[in-house]
Amino acid sequence: MKYKKYEYDNYNIHFLKTDKFKSIFVSMILINDFEKGALTKNSLLRRLLTTSAENLKDETEVLKKEYDLYNSNVFISNSIYNNVIVTDFSIEVLEDKYTEKGLLKKALDYFFDKIFKPNIKNGKFDENNYTLAVKSLNDFYDREKENKRRYAYIKACELLDDEYFKYNSSGYKKDLEKITNKKMVDYYNNLFKCANCNIFVIGSFDEEELLNIINGRVRDKLHKNKNNFTLNCNENKFELKEKIDIENNNQSNLILIYKILNMTDRERNVILPVFNRILGVGNNSKLFRNVRESKSLAYDIRSSAYRDGSLIIIEAGIDSKSMNETVNSIKEEIENLKNGNINGEELEEAKIFRRRTLKQFEDDNESILYIKINSILFGDDDLDERKESLKTVKRDEIISLAKKLELNVVYMLKGETENE
Amino acid sequence: MNKIKLKGLDEIIFHEKLDNGLNIYVMKKDFNSFRCYFITNYGALIDKFVPINEKKMHTFPKGIAHFLEHKMFEQKSGPSVLEKFSSLGGLCNAFTNYYYTTYYVSGVDNFYENLNFLIDYVQSPYFTDENVEKEKGIIDQERLMIKDNPYRTFYMKSLENLFVNYEYGKTIVGEKEDIYNITKEDLYKCYNTFYNPSNMSLIIVSNKDEKEVIDEVKKNQKNKIFEKGSKIKIEKVTEPNEVNKKYDIFYDNVTKPEIGYSIKIKIDKFNLDYDKVLLYLYILINSNFGKISKFNLKLKEGNIIDGDIGKGINKYDDYIVISLNASSNNEKEIIKLFDDKFQNLDIKEEDFNLIKKSMISKFVYYFTSVNSIINYLYDEYYDNKKITGDTFIKYKELNFEEYKKVISQLDTNYKSITIMKPLNMKE
Numbered sequence: 001m002k003y004k005k006y007e008y009d010n011y012n013i014h015f016l017k018t019d020k021f022k023s024i025f026v027s028m029i030l031i032n033d034f035e036k037g038a039l040t041k042n043s044l045l046r047r048l049l050t051t052s053a054e055n056l057k058d059e060t061e062v063l064k065k066e067y068d069l070y071n072s073n074v075f076i077s078n079s080i081y082n083n084v085i086v087t088d089f090s091i092e093v094l095e096d097k098y099t100e101k102g103l104l105k106k107a108l109d110y111f112f113d114k115i116f117k118p119n120i121k122n123g124k125f126d127e128n129n130y131t132l133a134v135k136s137l138n139d140f141y142d143r144e145k146e147n148k149r150r151y152a153y154i155k156a157c158e159l160l161d162d163e164y165f166k167y168n169s170s171g172y173k174k175d176l177e178k179i180t181n182k183k184m185v186d187y188y189n190n191l192f193k194c195a196n197c198n199i200f201v202i203g204s205f206d207e208e209e210l211l212n213i214i215n216g217r218v219r220d221k222l223h224k225n226k227n228n229f230t231l232n233c234n235e236n237k238f239e240l241k242e243k244i245d246i247e248n249n250n251q252s253n254l255i256l257i258y259k260i261l262n263m264t265d266r267e268r269n270v271i272l273p274v275f276n277r278i279l280g281v282g283n284n285s286k287l288f289r290n291v292r293e294s295k296s297l298a299y300d301i302r303s304s305a306y307r308d309g310s311l312i313i314i315e316a317g318i319d320s321k322s323m324n325e326t327v328n329s330i331k332e333e334i335e336n337l338k339n340g341n342i343n344g345e346e347l348e349e350a351k352i353f354r355r356r357t358l359k360q361f362e363d364d365n366e367s368i369l370y371i372k373i374n375s376i377l378f379g380d381d382d383l384d385e386r387k388e389s390l391k392t393v394k395r396d397e398i399i400s401l402a403k404k405l406e407l408n409v410v411y412m413l414k415g416e417t418e419n420e
Numbered sequence: 421m422n423k424i425k426l427k428g429l430d431e432i433i434f435h436e437k438l439d440n441g442l443n444i445y446v447m448k449k450d451f452n453s454f455r456c457y458f459i460t461n462y463g464a465l466i467d468k469f470v471p472i473n474e475k476k477m478h479t480f481p482k483g484i485a486h487f488l489e490h491k492m493f494e495q496k497s498g499p500s501v502l503e504k505f506s507s508l509g510g511l512c513n514a515f516t517n518y519y520y521t522t523y524y525v526s527g528v529d530n531f532y533e534n535l536n537f538l539i540d541y542v543q544s545p546y547f548t549d550e551n552v553e554k555e556k557g558i559i560d561q562e563r564l565m566i567k568d569n570p571y572r573t574f575y576m577k578s579l580e581n582l583f584v585n586y587e588y589g590k591t592i593v594g595e596k597e598d599i600y601n602i603t604k605e606d607l608y609k610c611y612n613t614f615y616n617p618s619n620m621s622l623i624i625v626s627n628k629d630e631k632e633v634i635d636e637v638k639k640n641q642k643n644k645i646f647e648k649g650s651k652i653k654i655e656k657v658t659e660p661n662e663v664n665k666k667y668d669i670f671y672d673n674v675t676k677p678e679i680g681y682s683i684k685i686k687i688d689k690f691n692l693d694y695d696k697v698l699l700y701l702y703i704l705i706n707s708n709f710g711k712i713s714k715f716n717l718k719l720k721e722g723n724i725i726d727g728d729i730g731k732g733i734n735k736y737d738d739y740i741v742i743s744l745n746a747s748s749n750n751e752k753e754i755i756k757l758f759d760d761k762f763q764n765l766d767i768k769e770e771d772f773n774l775i776k777k778s779m780i781s782k783f784v785y786y787f788t789s790v791n792s793i794i795n796y797l798y799d800e801y802y803d804n805k806k807i808t809g810d811t812f813i814k815y816k817e818l819n820f821e822e823y824k825k826v827i828s829q830l831d832t833n834y835k836s837i838t839i840m841k842p843l844n845m846k847e
Contacts, residue, residue: 021788022784022785023784023785059711060713060714060716060717064774067774067775067778068777070777070781071781071785094781094785099781131721132721135720135723135726139676139726139747142675146570146571247673249673250564251561251564251568282506282511283502283512284503284505292558296554296557296558299562299564299565300561300565317561317565318561319561319564345507349503349506349507353509353511355509355529356509356527356528356529359528359529360452360528362452363451363789363790365788415564415568
């Protein structure tokens with residue numbers, strides 16, 4: 001795969017050329033400094049931009065256009081990367097040879113129209129679309145409680161202090177009430193003014209033609225801004241927070257959040273994924289084997305690692321009566337790791353697991369692209385670096401990382417109708 | 421060994437039926453990853469049958485196929501199934517649906533070792549009173565987790581209200597009493613009846629030569645002894661055209677009422693391949709009730725519904741079910757609007773062609789990853805217990821004239837309404 005970067009004053013274009021796939025995937029990444037109020041605005045803006053455009057007055061016209069472009073759908077997503085907010089506009093287009101000549105050009109025109117030609121007239125988003133977007137977001141907030149697992153996760157993260165991670169990336173109903181149509185237009189205009197921008201493309205395409213298309217559409221729209229992303233190293237002191245909320249459901253959702261103190265770059269990029277696999281990823285992890293299989297305490301248990309926020313989050317579906325036993329059992333697994341209870345076989349299996357994941361990424365255009373994005377914009381290792389450094393992971397390094405874990409949050413969303 | 425051409429796609433799948441009756445489907449694709457499905461034609465709806473070497477029809481507790489799936493991961497000796505796959509770099513799991521139980525492994529290394537172990541562990545059951553007892557708590561937690569999803573409950577209730585005799589409305593894991601009644605002996609009876617190779621299939625996508633893969637499976641099966649497979653007698657359930665309940669309200673942990681509107685249609689009403697009927701109805705429902713329709717947009721603009729209309733077209737044995745659902749506080753209005761719309765359907769050639777174009781382009785995406793390829797092959801298998809390779813061509817053959825004919829035969833007489841309301845609306 002050939003990688004080439006084109007640097008411009010106010011943006012960069014990155015090409016990853018490969019003929020392994022049947023489509024071309026384009027992603028435009030905006031990086032803006034974190035601001036809590038932006039979370040809700042982003043959620044609203046996503047709805048406004050995806051459901052209409054200057055020449056497509058409503059969502060039926062948008063969908064018809066996308067069907068006509070062989071399902072070239074425009075997606076917009078937002079995520080918090082520690083101290084920045086990432087907005088990702090993306091589109092996947094089938095190669096001309098499977099569809100019709102000139103599809104890429106037509107699809108990219110549509111893509112950039114969606115981003116840069118919104119349905120704004122007289123300084124306002126089209127009133128009808130605006131009302132529908134606000135209604136849709138309000139409805140989303142009203143239903144947030146219905147997904148207990150996600151709701152428990154949001155409530156547990158709220159207990160973290162001083163961190164960007166404590167915020168709900170989808171925003172808040174209360175903030176939505178304060179937003180007006182006019183404010184959204186200002187927000188939309190400022191989003192591009194203040195953003196650091198990179199455009200990534202993966203697939204088989206004519207480089208010159210694509211450069212012309214992209215430059216022609218973005219040159220005057222983007223501005224020169226720095227990417228201010230930094231990593232959270234958890235240098236501040238904190239106290240253990242414990243909370244139980246009660247909900248009307250059968251099962252209880254238990255969440256433990258561990259902070260990882262002062263990780264080195266190698267720990268963050270190389271050791272953490274292997275450590276997390278050993279702890280709680282997949283059905284041969286320590287948590288799965290010991291907490292679920294041996295002790296039958298949970299139907300479901302897993303851990304997730306967040307390199308930018310320096311966190312490990314453990315989630316389990318349990319019977320609330322087993323809360324103390326499950327919490328103790330999870331703590332015991334972490335203590336065991338700190339005390340070196342990990343054998344060579346477990347480490348090898350975790351490395352094999354990780355190697356499989358990395359090789360599977362090579363089979364998927366989006367995975368390759370997003371690994372590249374993470375490496376260029378957020379300092380993670382590239383795919384080849386990841387594969388090489390994996391071989392060098394040692395048992396002592398896993399133990400040393402385990403010793404940096406400190407429990408910060410114990411949260412349970414307790415099912416009050418438990419066991420019917 | 422025969423080659424099945426996936427017509428219109430330039431793709432080939434190799435098929436062979438072994439002497440012991442095991443069907444193998446193999447496709448070669450140049451990805452790092454491989455994925456293998458080992459399927460038994462036995463799922464949650466099959467609970468009344470004549471066990472192997474017996475003569476009488478026997479009724480087993482609901483949820484037993486799923487329980488069996490869990491217990492297949494036990495081994496008599498050596499490392500556990502999970503440990504063994506982990507050491508081979510394989511990622512394994514299993515799932516049970518109405519008619520099948522599927523065990524799978526995926527990975528990038530040690531393909532043959534992973535494939536052989538997948539077959540070996542599924543073909544060596546080890547159930548004890550102790551390990552069966554231990555599993556009951558875990559499965560009960562899974563049952564509770566499912567019950568915590570009100571929309572899943574809503575879906576099951578809708579099916580329960582549609583069918584008089586079919587048991588699609590029952591949960592795949594069974595109820596608490598079913599789970600706690602299952603014994604080691606029950607599990608062995610079900611296993612011995614349905615896990616015979618003659619009732620099973622392998623679907624494999626890898627970067628290995630197809631013939632080599634089939635030879636490897638033959639080698640694996642060569643020295644294993646199985647009882648001769650015979651046709652399994654399963655109680656045949658007949659279903660009337662009428663629905664079980666025309667109108668039903670229940671309460672669950674949701675914030676807004678959800679209205680389900682389902683129509684039950686006997687497949688033989690249409691003189692056409694049911695695959696094509698499903699496709700035509702998919703186009704009809706999407707063009708009239710989907711995001712592409714002005715109808716959906718008008719209901720949102722008029723504050724009659726929150727979000728979009730949900731849609732589904734599914735086959736349940738001899739019936740096709742059209743399902744619509746919407747979140748709304750105006751249940752009477754929405755039901756009337758749906759009724760009226762079915763009396764005045766839009767049949768536009770432009771919409772037909774756009775939706776068909778979108779459906780066809782999805783096929784190209786199927787062949788961009790091992791997972792989506794195997795999902796596609798599994799979908800083909802699901803309806804026929806075999807892979808025919810003619811799905812894509814059926815998509816291409818769809819035409820507006822036939823579409824209009826199918827729509828003219830649409831019978832919307834058998835309808836069931838299911839309403840899920842928030843708990844705080846309970847009187």
